[in-house]
Amino acid sequence: MARPSILTVDDDPSVSRAIARDLRRKYGEQYRVVRAESGAQALEALREIKLRGEDVAALLADYRMPRMSGIEFLEQAMDLFPAARRVLLTAYADTDAAIQAINVVDLDHYLLKPWDPPEEKFYPVLDDLLTSWSAADRGPVRQIRVVGHRWSARSYAVRDFLARNSVPYRWHALGEDPEGDRLLTAAGEDGTRLPVVVTEEGDALVEPSDGELAARVGLSTTPSTDFYDLIVVGGGPAGLGAAVYGGSEGLRTVLVERMATGGQAGTSSRIENYLGFPDGVSGEQLTERARRQAAKFAVEMLTTRQVVGLEPRGSARVVRFADGTELAAHTVILATGVSYRLLDAPGLPDLTGRGVFYGAATTEGPSCVGQDVYIVGGANSAGQAAMYFARHARRVVMLVRGDSLDRSMSRYLIDQIEAVDAIEVRTCVEVTGGDGTDHLETITIRDNRTGASEVVPASWLFVFIGAAPRTDWLDGTLSRDGRGFVLAGPDLVIGGRRPAGYPDRDPYHLETSVPGVFVAGDVRAESVKRVASAVGEGAMAVSLVHRYLEKL
Template structure:
């Protein structure tokens, strides 16, 4: 089969949109025939809607001949010709479509269901990789363009910021329609019959308006697996979906274990808030934390395990030789083994009036979402570790200037050498060693910071409009109560650091590495006492813990 279509041959207004860095590849005739094995060929007619904005689980289409337009809110944003395939990442994850596709010039398509597309991705490594890479890039294109959800609210509202962060952490395309500055806001509110007091409002694909939804409500509408975890017994429950937790899910499911995975916010953990990870094996050009998480989620789903987000663990208890974890939506999971991968959260600065600015100008992540909110203003970053360095390099390419505020006298103390070199060489990064913030200036938004050199006591004012905080972390272990042994800083003790008791004497063994004081309960990643705070080590622990889970389950069967 030969596919040829010159833009000059198309009628005015139907010229095909160029590819964007591999996001819109063209299949050749042989590849189209391979796809057709999973679906059917059929003709198209002019003005036919292949799928509409808001449709979930719509079919997958490859254009054999003709032209298809993609529309957002009625406006044409892309034109596709022969060889192109439609859809984006949400099709594989059960999320609603962010565009409407309409046949502009009739021809022929290959059509297959979302389930058959999943079979294609699993069964054909070449085509599957092509589709996955294109879909990941298309999601990035949508996010960068500000497509998808419209979050209508004031930038000074804590709920507006909560919804923006939830969308960003879950890599959902979105944009803020600011009721304080955006002229479109009033018209949108009027259209949906919403008063300013009912904001923020989320306009989801398909046109439904959600009045100040909770994270879980929004997750359910968007198909983010926000359903209650199953109540029946499972082999392995993984609480926390950072790199370590996701690795445990993928390896556990691949080994045939019955696995349940949950996270209180989004897949990715702290790595998911990182703009670029450059020292992770196998990615010489680096990879963003959100993309790494997205790929891992797709792998988990490939093995039949969705990651339930916006479900937070609140209780833990032993029962009948197994364990029960309770969640904030009143559901419970009974499990034969448990992996604690809840990670840690960045600490807050002990500064007066910090809470006044956290809804608008203080950030604990550095992704494209936060960069967009800075609006080309200089920023300050507090911290001397890799997260702070990665944020500095990422933001310095998008804002006029970055002030990196470091309490210690040596940047090499907690930051990788390659990152120190990049920070020091960047012309828009100023490194302030032996320096601490002593005062925040401004009314509703930060308008400047007063910093002090902790050696000379000299003070100066930094003219910044945003503050990024990466200053160490507090482990997320409150839900474990006093049943799991913690160290003096609240991190989970494992392996040789666990004091054995009668439970272990009856079992006839000592705790495995990564195992807590409770048989069959393991801890990995940042939440574990003594862990190495690196993505690679977390993933390694996630793989290792699955082997130990097998050992625990088989040992229990023998005894």
Template sequence: MKLPYILIVDDDQQVMRAIQRDIRNEYREDYKIAATDSANEALELIKELKLKNETVALFISDQKMPEMEGIAYLEKANEIFPDAKKILLTAYSDIEAAIIAINKVKLDYYLLKPWNPPEEKLFPVVNDLLGDWHALYKPDHEATRIIGFQWSPKSHKIKEFLSGNLIPYIWMDIESDEEAEKYLTSANVTRSDLPLIILKDGTFIKDPTVTNLAACVGLQQKAAKEMYDVLIIGAGPAGLAASVYGSCEGLKTILVEQSSPGGQAGNSARIENYLGFPTGLSGGELTRRAVTQTLRFGTEVLTPQQVKNISVKDGYKVTEMCDGTVIHSKAIVIATGASYARLKIPGIENFTGAGVYYGSASVEAHACRDETVYIAGGGNSACQAAMYLSKFAKEVNIVIRRDKLIQTAANYLVENITNTPNIKIISNSDVISCSGTNVLENITLKNAKTGEETTVPAKALFIYIGTKPGTDWLNELVLKNEKGFIITGSELMKEKSFHTFWKLEREPFLPETSVPGIFASGDVRFGALAGISTAVGEGALAIRFVRKYLEDM
């Protein structure tokens, strides 16, 4: 296997030699290190590496250079190796330039000179960025391949599952990729068998279920222990936070997720307002870090695994899974989050997964290259999706019911969208129908003020509207409000039937449901504030009260 490159450029030869020395001493076993004092020379080398089918993992560049500034250099380098990570070396007086670079070239980190000692100020940064890069990079011969029809719901489901579980794959559209047909011939399968999954060892699976695919790629689906201190249901930000805090505090913790970790946040193309990440990060990156963290502390993570029923026996919780297995625990945290509400308009069900997608912009963006697409919804997630899609689509249209986007989205996102020429806002409007033959071809919009209806061609419609709590599976075990959100804590005490279901002398803990020892956390909990940071806090809070509950058992 070819080693990836770390490429350094700094016109100050003394600085260039110093960082080259430090980087080489630490990373020469796993990377090729190249350094130059000329930005133009570096760009020529980058082009040469591309022609030789080499890979660059990390660019390190000074900002103030005579041939061109570091921002301009990184912008050009990014065009050739867009997946490489980028560090800008700056003096304290150049921090403003670094902030500009964050927005202009999606800079990953700016490093103040000097960086001594490198063990504290350089290597942790580089390790973090290279870890992110490796998580998403797989050479062609090591990656899973998916061969299918681009606008097939089955293909979309497989792509969404692998992407959500951070498993790199190569997508091959049978109708546009000449190589795809050769794989079908080699595997002795026909188009009716698609999607076809080819694993890195050469084995293949025809039209697999998600469960079968999960087993083939090595995901754990069965619990290993007979009893756990806490079972966490749902691996969005709240569930992941609860699992991290539970395990690091010594609780036997198991986390189950019905599809893929990350929740709605995991699908975000770019999160720019999460504390501690000034350059922003994708939902996938945040999810990968959280999953790695919880596994490091000893949490068992089962996916895909779905809960069928929960019962209580002598205070212990018995959770039956849809595959018939059972998990026993002393406490449960329900963190199943919320999903986008299903649009109920004529024609839409015919095209779900075939041009109509709930979220999933990061999964299907490449298929929208040079096309016209629409987004229904005007919240932060919709705006983040629009920014990501704008890199591929010819035109992105955001359909909102309000007069202005600023009424529903964060100011920084509105500014970004305003400054992106191929994003348009269609205000005071709703999507009222979808049409097409086998895939989505048109949508109809209705202006709420004028009543005018307009049918327009659309290659894809991404839906980011409404909030539906993930509690359909829960039946009547715990008390929910009319919208399905779980009622907890002091809100339970407002219920007229409170004394019929609550038999303990103490009051319910803040995140505790109507069943002692079962807690709710994050978007699924009635009264919880929306947002990733809030969900993380809710997960940590739930574990605090789980510990109190266990102490009383």
């Protein structure tokens, strides 16, 4: 089999030769090094490699090239070799432009020229990229197909489950796509039971549960052993942060998630205030990178496993799943996050998933083209959704209960919204009802200043009205505040009295009322509801886990 290629392109011949020389010195035995001096020449080389049926492991492109910049080259090169790792080579003055390009071409890395010595500043970066490329599955894209009704709540739930778990699929709307009818006929179905998921092997799954779906698309649902150093419950930013740091520090770590990693942040179309991403990063991108990091450190990740119980048994901490099985560890980190509150208005609960959605539901964006979209809420998540749907919809109307966005939304996001003509912000209003047959058709909006109500046609309503913790299953086990958020650390010491189980010390900062059980992220009482703080708490919790384990 032919060696995979590493292609480098730089319009300065001397620099191009130097880069190729460094590459051949380190990687010449395993990879074929291809050198080009223009974007057009490099693309021609890639086409020849493609026609020969060979592969490309990495693309290194100079940022400043005449006629075709490095970013423009990488955009076109992605069409030929989408799995190749992408590196932008920049001079010191180009650093800002390189960072901005991270999200344009999903850049894997950028390197400053010159690098000297390459053993310290060049080879370690490329080693990591080539290792991840070698470990990746570069087989044909999976052709999982989903046949369902456009306004079927379960059809939406299946698509959302696959999308949030980064499982590629093709959607066939019944009655709108003839291929969907053909697939149903082949599966022996008449359309009364939907959705039907056709696996890449050709098996038809009729109305599959999340667990059945997960098992058939390659997601892990069963732990490899029955005891770990650390169980992380919840796969949002806090849980992923804890899993990455736990695995990187040598703890046998398993992450348990009931639906998909990423949590609410994973559904965000654009997070723009996260450190290191000046042009923003989608929740999906951030989640996928965190998943890859966790896998790199041998963290097990289980999906579709709902934890319904927690109890201490001697030095072990045991979690119980909904199916009655159990898993034990020395320590547990709770990072279950929060869920959006339901909009309690007549007519809306029955239309959930059929025009009424909680969260961004970005899978629905293409279906909103040329239509009006209504968004309920005035915090950052609602603003990010408005910016996303404005790229598809004719008009986006934000319905805000408060008198302005300033009290609940970051200033940068308010400025962006004000600059988009397609977004209309209505304040001091709320949705008091909805109606429709098989899907949402109208909503009732009340002006809280005048008391007047109006009924407007609407097929799309996305709700972001605050969050509630998922902690009912902890009732009687851990101390929580009046709203259900988990108390930890100093909040547990009242009048100098420690909680039961702490005879010799106070609880550590993120430790709950049960020693060895920690909490991180939005589910913690008085936490800062931001992605960066959640990741930080996940990492901090692992350091406290180590302190706890040292005293066992």
